[in-house]
Amino acid sequence: YGKGNAPTLLLARLLHSNHGLGNSILLYFIYIYAYLHLPCLFQVFLATDIDGMPIISFLLHEQKILLAVRIQVDDATEEAFGDIKPHMSWNIPAFAAAPVVVTRPRVRVGVLPFTDILVLSSDNDLLLYSGKQCLCRYTLPNELGKGFFSNHELNSDISDTYSDLKITSIADAVEGRINVTCSNGLMLRCSLRKNPSSSLVSDCITAMAEGLQSCFYNQFISLFWGSDAAYLYSSSQVDSEWEFFSHEIKRVCTKYGQTLSTKSLTFPSKAWDFLINSKYHSQYCKRALSSSNSFLPVSYNTGKTVFNSFLQDEHSSDVSYNIRFMRETLETLHALYENLKLNILRKEDLGCLASLLCTVASSLGEHSYVDYYCRDFPLNLTESPSLVSSNSLTTPPSLFRWFEYCLRHGLNSAKLEDIPTLMRKQKVSAVSWSRKVLSFYSLLLGAERKGKNLSSGVYCEVASGSARNTEELTVLAMVAEKFGHRQLDLLPVGVSLVLRHALDKCRDSPPDDWPATAYVLVGREDLATAKMGTVRKENLLWNNDNLTSMSVPYMLHLQPVIIPTTAPDIPASEVLNSDDSDSVYKSVEDGMEHIFTSTTQLRFGHDLRLNEVRRLLCSARPVPIQTPTNPSVSDQDLHQQQLWNFAQRTTALPFGRGAFTLATTYTLLTEQTAMHQLFSPVSVLLPSLQVLVFPKLVLAGRLPAQQNATVNLDLSSRSVSEFKSWAEFHNGVAAGLRLAPFQEKMLRTWIQYNRPSEPNFTHAGLLLAFGLHEHLRVLTVTDAYGYLSQEHDITTLGLLLGLAASHRGTMDPAISKMLYFHVPSRHPSSTPELELPTLLQSAAVMGIGLLYEGSAHALTMKILLLGFGTEHLLLYLKGEIGRRSGGDNVLEREGYAVAAGSALGFVALGHGNRAFGFMDTFLDRLFEYIGTKEVYHEKYLNATSADDQSCNPGQMMDGAQINVDVTAPGAILALALIFLKAESEEIAARLNIPNTYFDLQYVRPDFVMLRIIARNLILWSRIQPTKGWVDSQIPETVRCGISNMSEGTIDSDELDAEALFQAYVNIVTGACIALGLKYAGSRNGDAQELLYAYTVYFLNEIKHIPVRTSNILPKGLLQYVDRGTLELCLHLIVLSLSLVFVGYVQTISNDVA
Structure with a gap:
C-alpha cells in the first residue's frame, strides 16, 4: 500500500489514534521502526484475511515471529492513506514466511488477488494460514525418493535418507509455487496443491466465500480444511472432490438428526467409471505423482495454535446456529445454481448441485425449494430428515421466471425477489455470468441507470459511445462486459x-x-x-x-x-492478375480500382473471384496474343485476325463493367473542383476530388513472347469506327453508373458548366447514365435546348433517353413535346419535312414509353399502335410498330419496331384487358403484327398512310402487307409487358407454338423463343423449376418428331428435321429465360440445378462430348442446328443462371465459365 514505506506510515497513524491497542502491539511497532533502516533483520509483505481484509505481515528474523496487523480500508474516501486504520493484530511463531495464492485464486481484493500465508514453523513444518486461521500442513510426497531421485540419477544413499529430509527455508513464492530448500542442500520448486480440480467445487467455494457472512465462512473453512477427507490429496479425482465436498455439507445437515441415505445422487457414467478403475489409470496416477514436486496438504488439528479450528466455537454446537449457517449456504449455492442454468455446457454440474441443494432444502424443511429442484431434475427426489425450522424461506428465486415476467409485462412487473441476493452484490465473480445477462435484459427493457447501478438491482459496465435506443445501449454494455x-x-x-x-x-x-x-x-x-x-x-x-x-x-x-486493412494498405500486385508481367500496364486505371477496399477483402478474402472479374472486364490494357512456335510471313495477318476478334470482345466489356461497378461511388457535389478539365478523354474529376475514370478502350495487343511488343489493329482493313464509337458511348454509361443514385441532388450549374466544348460519344453515354440515376431532373428546357443545338445525334439520343428516364411515369408536358418533336409521323402536314435519323426516332419513341410508364394513357397508346392521319385519309393507319421509318437499313427498321412495342408495353404495363377496354381492335392489331392471323381485314390491306407516301421507300418495297419479320418482336414484347402476371389464358393461348409441321416451317425459330418467354410472363405463377415444366412447354408435335428422329423411326426426308430441332432448342432456351426472370436473386436451389443441367447439356453438344445421363434429351444437335444458334442458346441459359444468383457472387464451374 505504501510502496515500501508501510511500517513508517502505520506507526505514524498509530501514534495519532485512540484505538485502545495494547502496549505489546505498540512495542512491536516501535521495534519495527527502530529497525526500519535495517531491512535484513525483518521482512514485510501483504496478505489478506479470511474475509478479504488486507493484512500487513512482519517477519522478525531474530524473534522468529510473524506479526500480522489487520487493517481497515475505507473505500469512501479518496485520500491515499487517510483511509487506512489498524484494526487488530496477532503473532505466529515462524522461522520463515511468504505470501502465496492458494485457497481462492479467482478472488481479488481490489487490484490484488486473495493471498494466504505460508509459514515455516520451528518444527520444520509448512503451515498454510488464511488470516489467523491455520488450514493445513504441507508435507513432501511419499514417492519422492523413488521417483524424483531416480529420475535425477542420484545415488541410493540419498534416496534412502529421504525420510530424514527437513525443510530449512522457503523463498521466491509466485502465486501457488515456491522454492523449498531441504536440510541436505537440495532445492525443489514445488506447487502447493490447494484449490480443487473440479470446476463445480471451485465455483461453490468461491460463491460461499463471497456470499456467506464471515463467521459462517470461517466455519465452512474449518469443515473443509480441517477434515481428513481424501480430497485434500493430490491424487484426488474430480468426481471424488465433489463427493467429499457434498459430504461435508450434508454432515452439517445430519449432525443433530438421522443419518442420510448414502445412495449416490450423482449421474452414473459407466464409461468414465471403467476408465477410472482401469489398470492404466492407476499406473498413470503413480507416474504422475512420482514425477511431480507437489506438496500434500494434511489436516492440522493441533492445540499449539489457538486459531486452529472454529469447530470448538461456542456457537458451533448450537442447532439454531447451524440452521442459519445452512440457510445462508442454501441461498448462496442456489444463486450459483441459477447461474449455472444460464450455461448450456454445465448441465452435468447443474444436476450434481441440484442433488446437494435438494438435500439441504429438505433438511431445512424448505419444501418449495425441494419442489423447485425436483421439477428440474426428478431423479434427485429423496427423503431426508428435517431440522426444525421456524422461519421458512419464500419461493426460491428464479431467473427464468424473471425473464418471463420482463418479456411479458415489462421490467417494472418483474419481482426483485426472483434475483438472488448474491447477484445484486458488486464485484462478485462466482455469479458474474448471470449478473451480466440480467444487466443486458435490464438495459434492453429500459432500466434506469444510476452510475453503474440499474433499477433492477444489478450493476453493469457500459462502454463509451452514443446510444439512440435501448438496443444500442445493450450493445455497449455487452462490449464493456x-x-x-x-x-x-x-x-x-x-x-x-x-x-x-x-x-x-x-x-x-x-x-x-x-x-x-x-x-x-x-x-x-x-x-x-x-x-x-x-x-x-x-x-x-x-x-x-x-x-x-x-x-x-x-x-x-x-x-x-x-x-x-484499409484501401491504401492493399498492394496493387494483389488485385491485378499475376500473368501481367509487364509493370507498365499495372498502373493503368481500369475503372474498377475503387472496388478493392478493406470491405471487399472482408467479404471475399478467401479467393480471387473479384480479381478474376476485374481481369475479364479490363479494357485499358493490350490483350496478350499467342504466337505460333515457328513464325512465318503470315504472322501479321494472323495477328490482325486475332486482334479483330479481341476488338469485338473489348468493345462489349463496358456493358459488364457498368453492372459490376453499379452505384459503388459516393460523392459530395458541393466542393470545388477543377472544372475546365472535367470531361477530358480520360477521366472526370468530381467535386469531392474523386476521379470518375473513363477507362480507355485499347484495341491493340501485345506479344508476351517478344517482350510485350505492342501490335496495333489496322483500322484501314475494316470499318471499325462505328462499333468503337458505340463502345465509347457505353463506356460513358458505365462510368456514370458508378455514381450512387440516392446521394445528394446533383447541381444544375455543375452539369451545365462541365459540358464539353465538342460533343462526343462518351459524354452522351454519361448523360444517359445521369438520367438513369434521375440526376437530369434539375435540367430546364433551355438546358436541353443547349444540348440539342449541338446537332450531335448521339448526344441528342442520350439526352432524350436520360430525360425520359429521370421523369419516368410523370407525363411531364415539356418532356413530352420534346420527344414527340423527334417523331416525324406525328408532325402536322403543314410542318416542313425534317431529316431525322431513325436512331433518334427510335430513342424518342422509347422515351415516350418511359415518360408515360404505367399510365395507360389512351391517346399515347393509339399513337403507338394505330396512329392518326389527316381527316381526308382513312381512319385507321399503320401505327408506330408497323410504320416504316425513313431509311434503307433493315436493322434500323427492326429497332424502331422493337422500340415502339416496348414503349406500348411500358405505357400499359401490367394493365391487361383494362388497357384495351375502349377499342376492341387493339389486340387484333397486335396479333396481326405478330403474324398469328391468316385473314386480314380489307381496310388494313388497302390502307396507306401519309408517312408511307412522304417517305422514300428506296429499295425496300413491302407493299400493303405487314412485314411480320420486322413487327413481330415488338408486338410480342408489347403483349408480354401489358399482360405481365395477368394470368390470362386467352392471351397465352393465342401465343401458342404451331402444332403442325407445316405451320412450324413458317415461324422463325427466334420468334418461337419470344413467344415462350411472353407466354410465361403472362402465366407468371405457373413457372416451376422442374424439368417436367420445361417439357410441358414443348408441343407434342415437336416432342414426337424429335423423339422419332433420335430413334430413327422416321426418315429425315419425310419432314423438316432442321425446323424441328431449331424450334426445340429455342423453346428450351425461352423456358430457361423465364425461369431466370422469375427466380432472379432468389438463389433457388431447384432453379439452379435445372439451369445448370441444361447449361452442361448444351455445352456438351457443342463440344461433341458423349455423356450418358438418366435424362432423356436429344443428342447430336449439331447435325441439325448450326453452331452459332447453339452458342447463342448456351449464352442465354448461362445468363439466366446468373440471374438466379444476382447479389450472391456465386462461383460457377470453370468448364461452364
Missing part, C-alpha cells in the same frame, strides 16, 4: 434469442462513434476494420484480443476480422 458471440452461444437458445435480435436491429446503421468491438459484435466487420484503421493512424494502441472475443467462433479464421 466482454460478452461476445462465443458467450451468446453458451446461453440457452431462448435467452440468447432476445439479445441476438437486439444485435440484429443495430446492424443496419450503428452510430459512428462506437468502438471497433461493438461493430464486430453486431456483424459489421467492415466498419470495425475502418475504425481500427483510424485508430492506427492516430498512433493509438488497440487490443485485438477484445475484437477476437466479440467475434463468432467459427468466423475467427477470417484474418480481416482481427487484422485491420
Whole structure:
C-alpha cells in the first residue's frame, strides 16, 4: 500500500489514534521502526484475511515471529492513506514466511488477488494460514525418493535418507509455487496443491466465500480444511472432490438428526467409471505423482495454535446456529445454481448441485425449494430428515421466471425477489455470468441507470459511445462486459434469442462513434476494420484480443476480422492478375480500382473471384496474343485476325463493367473542383476530388513472347469506327453508373458548366447514365435546348433517353413535346419535312414509353399502335410498330419496331384487358403484327398512310402487307409487358407454338423463343423449376418428331428435321429465360440445378462430348442446328443462371465459365 514505506506510515497513524491497542502491539511497532533502516533483520509483505481484509505481515528474523496487523480500508474516501486504520493484530511463531495464492485464486481484493500465508514453523513444518486461521500442513510426497531421485540419477544413499529430509527455508513464492530448500542442500520448486480440480467445487467455494457472512465462512473453512477427507490429496479425482465436498455439507445437515441415505445422487457414467478403475489409470496416477514436486496438504488439528479450528466455537454446537449457517449456504449455492442454468455446457454440474441443494432444502424443511429442484431434475427426489425450522424461506428465486415476467409485462412487473441476493452484490465473480445477462435484459427493457447501478438491482459496465435506443445501449454494455458471440452461444437458445435480435436491429446503421468491438459484435466487420484503421493512424494502441472475443467462433479464421486493412494498405500486385508481367500496364486505371477496399477483402478474402472479374472486364490494357512456335510471313495477318476478334470482345466489356461497378461511388457535389478539365478523354474529376475514370478502350495487343511488343489493329482493313464509337458511348454509361443514385441532388450549374466544348460519344453515354440515376431532373428546357443545338445525334439520343428516364411515369408536358418533336409521323402536314435519323426516332419513341410508364394513357397508346392521319385519309393507319421509318437499313427498321412495342408495353404495363377496354381492335392489331392471323381485314390491306407516301421507300418495297419479320418482336414484347402476371389464358393461348409441321416451317425459330418467354410472363405463377415444366412447354408435335428422329423411326426426308430441332432448342432456351426472370436473386436451389443441367447439356453438344445421363434429351444437335444458334442458346441459359444468383457472387464451374 505504501510502496515500501508501510511500517513508517502505520506507526505514524498509530501514534495519532485512540484505538485502545495494547502496549505489546505498540512495542512491536516501535521495534519495527527502530529497525526500519535495517531491512535484513525483518521482512514485510501483504496478505489478506479470511474475509478479504488486507493484512500487513512482519517477519522478525531474530524473534522468529510473524506479526500480522489487520487493517481497515475505507473505500469512501479518496485520500491515499487517510483511509487506512489498524484494526487488530496477532503473532505466529515462524522461522520463515511468504505470501502465496492458494485457497481462492479467482478472488481479488481490489487490484490484488486473495493471498494466504505460508509459514515455516520451528518444527520444520509448512503451515498454510488464511488470516489467523491455520488450514493445513504441507508435507513432501511419499514417492519422492523413488521417483524424483531416480529420475535425477542420484545415488541410493540419498534416496534412502529421504525420510530424514527437513525443510530449512522457503523463498521466491509466485502465486501457488515456491522454492523449498531441504536440510541436505537440495532445492525443489514445488506447487502447493490447494484449490480443487473440479470446476463445480471451485465455483461453490468461491460463491460461499463471497456470499456467506464471515463467521459462517470461517466455519465452512474449518469443515473443509480441517477434515481428513481424501480430497485434500493430490491424487484426488474430480468426481471424488465433489463427493467429499457434498459430504461435508450434508454432515452439517445430519449432525443433530438421522443419518442420510448414502445412495449416490450423482449421474452414473459407466464409461468414465471403467476408465477410472482401469489398470492404466492407476499406473498413470503413480507416474504422475512420482514425477511431480507437489506438496500434500494434511489436516492440522493441533492445540499449539489457538486459531486452529472454529469447530470448538461456542456457537458451533448450537442447532439454531447451524440452521442459519445452512440457510445462508442454501441461498448462496442456489444463486450459483441459477447461474449455472444460464450455461448450456454445465448441465452435468447443474444436476450434481441440484442433488446437494435438494438435500439441504429438505433438511431445512424448505419444501418449495425441494419442489423447485425436483421439477428440474426428478431423479434427485429423496427423503431426508428435517431440522426444525421456524422461519421458512419464500419461493426460491428464479431467473427464468424473471425473464418471463420482463418479456411479458415489462421490467417494472418483474419481482426483485426472483434475483438472488448474491447477484445484486458488486464485484462478485462466482455469479458474474448471470449478473451480466440480467444487466443486458435490464438495459434492453429500459432500466434506469444510476452510475453503474440499474433499477433492477444489478450493476453493469457500459462502454463509451452514443446510444439512440435501448438496443444500442445493450450493445455497449455487452462490449464493456466482454460478452461476445462465443458467450451468446453458451446461453440457452431462448435467452440468447432476445439479445441476438437486439444485435440484429443495430446492424443496419450503428452510430459512428462506437468502438471497433461493438461493430464486430453486431456483424459489421467492415466498419470495425475502418475504425481500427483510424485508430492506427492516430498512433493509438488497440487490443485485438477484445475484437477476437466479440467475434463468432467459427468466423475467427477470417484474418480481416482481427487484422485491420484499409484501401491504401492493399498492394496493387494483389488485385491485378499475376500473368501481367509487364509493370507498365499495372498502373493503368481500369475503372474498377475503387472496388478493392478493406470491405471487399472482408467479404471475399478467401479467393480471387473479384480479381478474376476485374481481369475479364479490363479494357485499358493490350490483350496478350499467342504466337505460333515457328513464325512465318503470315504472322501479321494472323495477328490482325486475332486482334479483330479481341476488338469485338473489348468493345462489349463496358456493358459488364457498368453492372459490376453499379452505384459503388459516393460523392459530395458541393466542393470545388477543377472544372475546365472535367470531361477530358480520360477521366472526370468530381467535386469531392474523386476521379470518375473513363477507362480507355485499347484495341491493340501485345506479344508476351517478344517482350510485350505492342501490335496495333489496322483500322484501314475494316470499318471499325462505328462499333468503337458505340463502345465509347457505353463506356460513358458505365462510368456514370458508378455514381450512387440516392446521394445528394446533383447541381444544375455543375452539369451545365462541365459540358464539353465538342460533343462526343462518351459524354452522351454519361448523360444517359445521369438520367438513369434521375440526376437530369434539375435540367430546364433551355438546358436541353443547349444540348440539342449541338446537332450531335448521339448526344441528342442520350439526352432524350436520360430525360425520359429521370421523369419516368410523370407525363411531364415539356418532356413530352420534346420527344414527340423527334417523331416525324406525328408532325402536322403543314410542318416542313425534317431529316431525322431513325436512331433518334427510335430513342424518342422509347422515351415516350418511359415518360408515360404505367399510365395507360389512351391517346399515347393509339399513337403507338394505330396512329392518326389527316381527316381526308382513312381512319385507321399503320401505327408506330408497323410504320416504316425513313431509311434503307433493315436493322434500323427492326429497332424502331422493337422500340415502339416496348414503349406500348411500358405505357400499359401490367394493365391487361383494362388497357384495351375502349377499342376492341387493339389486340387484333397486335396479333396481326405478330403474324398469328391468316385473314386480314380489307381496310388494313388497302390502307396507306401519309408517312408511307412522304417517305422514300428506296429499295425496300413491302407493299400493303405487314412485314411480320420486322413487327413481330415488338408486338410480342408489347403483349408480354401489358399482360405481365395477368394470368390470362386467352392471351397465352393465342401465343401458342404451331402444332403442325407445316405451320412450324413458317415461324422463325427466334420468334418461337419470344413467344415462350411472353407466354410465361403472362402465366407468371405457373413457372416451376422442374424439368417436367420445361417439357410441358414443348408441343407434342415437336416432342414426337424429335423423339422419332433420335430413334430413327422416321426418315429425315419425310419432314423438316432442321425446323424441328431449331424450334426445340429455342423453346428450351425461352423456358430457361423465364425461369431466370422469375427466380432472379432468389438463389433457388431447384432453379439452379435445372439451369445448370441444361447449361452442361448444351455445352456438351457443342463440344461433341458423349455423356450418358438418366435424362432423356436429344443428342447430336449439331447435325441439325448450326453452331452459332447453339452458342447463342448456351449464352442465354448461362445468363439466366446468373440471374438466379444476382447479389450472391456465386462461383460457377470453370468448364461452364
